[in-house]
Amino acid sequence: MPAPLTATAIAHPNIALVKYWGKRDDVANLPATGSLSVTLDAMRTRTRVCFEPGLGADRVRLDGQEDAATSRRVSACLDLLRRRAGLAHGAVVESDNDFPTGAGLASSASGFAALVTAADAALGLGLPREELAQVARIGSGSAARSLFGGFALLRNQPDGGVAVGPLLAPEAWPLRVVIAITSALPKDVGSRDGMAASRATSPYYEAWLRSHGADLEAGVRHVQGRDFAALAAVAEHSCLKMHAVMLTTQPPLLYWLPATLACLQALQVLRRAGTPVFFTIDAGPQVKAICEPAAVPAVRAALAAVPGVTRVIDSGLGPGAYRANG
């Protein structure tokens, strides 16, 4: 059957509970550390890819805008898939997010996961998710995890590669993630440049790498054992260590706003009063609070009351990237 040449896919962002920050190979875009994440269902990227005979270069529009840097990263992923398909057509790529782009809400993760899923279908390749994840991580390291639903795990391998796959299905431990938006503005320094600067200048970078393996293995154990309190401790530690590396980068990477810190304090107060909840923050000012479903109303109310919080999104754990109509 000939390849349809057009397909649409949907993917959800994911947030890491054990973080990755830093690369060991910039060209192959290999992360310096593994990571463990949850895929969210409340936000999504929808991407349509149409390969056109005679089109010399890819045309990429993200939320209606063209951007040269994004287009280069998209083309790098498409080139790998085109090679697999033995096809040279350029592609028209239209992608939209139903949440703020580039603001620490993992839009690049859902974006590249949707891209490779749509392109794979359009080219009629039918590659397994594990292989598509290897292509998605060329565009964005964290995108590999959005191919999978629920809890996903990315581990560095002794042969120098990475293995990425599912750790636990969403229904096996249906945690909720309550997100406090404190700014919808795109960040000043993107993850890729920020990581390179941290590796080159932060005195904490080596310590971050050295101590990361133990955090990842503990995170895996606590997810498998559904141990909320133990997972909370390792996730907050991993997050704060990553931000310590960011803060000690020169020039410093200060992604937090006053409201970011106020959210952490509000969650601490809530926890001391007996509500099980923990936080994580990515390269941006938003706070993600992870809790059991019964705690959602209290967590929502506490975050919504913080001055500077403009919106609160409550999310369940979502599926991996999938093909959609359109």
Ligand code: PMV
């Ligand atoms: O996907 P990237 O390469 O832009 O990196 C994302 C890094 C963090 O979101 C800050 C942490 C993580 O593990 O997702």
